Amino acid sequence: MLTTTEGIVLRTQKYAEADLIVTYLTLNKGIIKAFAKSPRKTKSRFGSSLEPLTYSKITLMGKEQSMPKIIQSDILKPFYRLRENFQDYIHISKLIEILIALTLEGTAYKKLFLFLLNVMNLSEMLNPPFPPFNKGGEAIFSEQKKAFYITSQIHLLKILGYEPRLKGCGKCGTKCFYFYPHLGTALCRKCAVTQSKKNASPIKITSKLIKFYSHCTGWSLHASTRLRPPREIISALSTLLDEHINHLLNKRLMSSEFLAKVIINR
Ligand SMILES: [Zn+2]
Known part of the structure; x- marks a missing residue:
């Protein structure tokens, strides 16, 4: 056939x-x-x-x-430019690793396919023809690009149905600032007592992070390329998503570990 x-x-x-x-x-x-x-x-x-x-x-x-x-x-x-750009390749590999690990039978294939194609097209579009270089002669990865990949990760989780909830307590809706990675939601203190496991350590989140996250989820991927969040928001959101995904998969993503070692410190 x-x-x-x-x-x-x-x-x-x-x-x-x-x-x-x-x-x-x-x-x-x-x-x-x-x-x-x-x-x-x-x-x-x-x-x-x-x-x-x-x-x-x-x-x-x-x-x-x-x-x-x-x-x-x-x-x-x-898409050879993405393959040849080390940092793009690692970030897209991370999306692919999440996609493979969390795709279940019956998942909206067409949506996933169009999402990945869109990410790759936009990523190529965001690559300047003459990127600035650091002292070691490597192309500097722009803050815009880092924000773009974080947004892509959030969009992917949303398509797969694993989008974390950061705005308000996942049980009662009260305003709160602690996210529980193993539950994929923020919880107020009162609900955390009944809902969360003992010794589960939440991640402190800020209003700024919640605001940026709302933009990420509400805007299209193309529109979100205009977002310019501060570096600390990207870093905090990246850690939060990694923790959440690690709990979903019950293991650490190879590409996350690699990114943490190689790229975050640059
Ligand atoms: Zn609550």
Whole structure:
């Protein structure tokens, strides 16, 4: 059986000597794995279309359950600038890691697909052609870009139904400033006594953070590229989201650990 769809390459995995298993986010079928015969041999007919983040039109043969074979793959947009920009690549990898871990059967595939494509398009658009460099000769990652990726993470959680609630107590609606990562909501002191686990440590949140978060969730991704939050808000929100996601997944995201070590300190 032949199927044609649009797909974004999320991951690739070497298989045997020259074969490849490609994980796609597709427009119609959500996340699927497909098998590519000998793409690592020179003069492969797939060219660079199986590189991570490539957006292609793909034709598959075989049933989804038994890993279909990629028959044809034509690049619609290569997104090579995102792949070659180390920081963009790590941030998008984090979104992909969350997406793969939290996508359940029946998830709104089309919405997810359009979301990721939108993130990649906007991210490329936000990259200046001549970025400023630090002393080590690396391109400086702008505050605008950091804000954009935090907003993207929030939008992704919203699509997947795991958007944290920061505005008001999740039980009674009272104004409050403590977020409980394992519950995904802020709670007032009174409700925290009955709702929260003993020894669960909440994260203190500020009015400014709540305000920025409301903009993130209320605005479109495109409109939110105009947001210029202070550095400390981005940092606090990043920590809060990481804690929340760690509880959702019951593990730490590899890309979060990597980002914390490599990028946050720059
Ligand atoms: Zn309450």
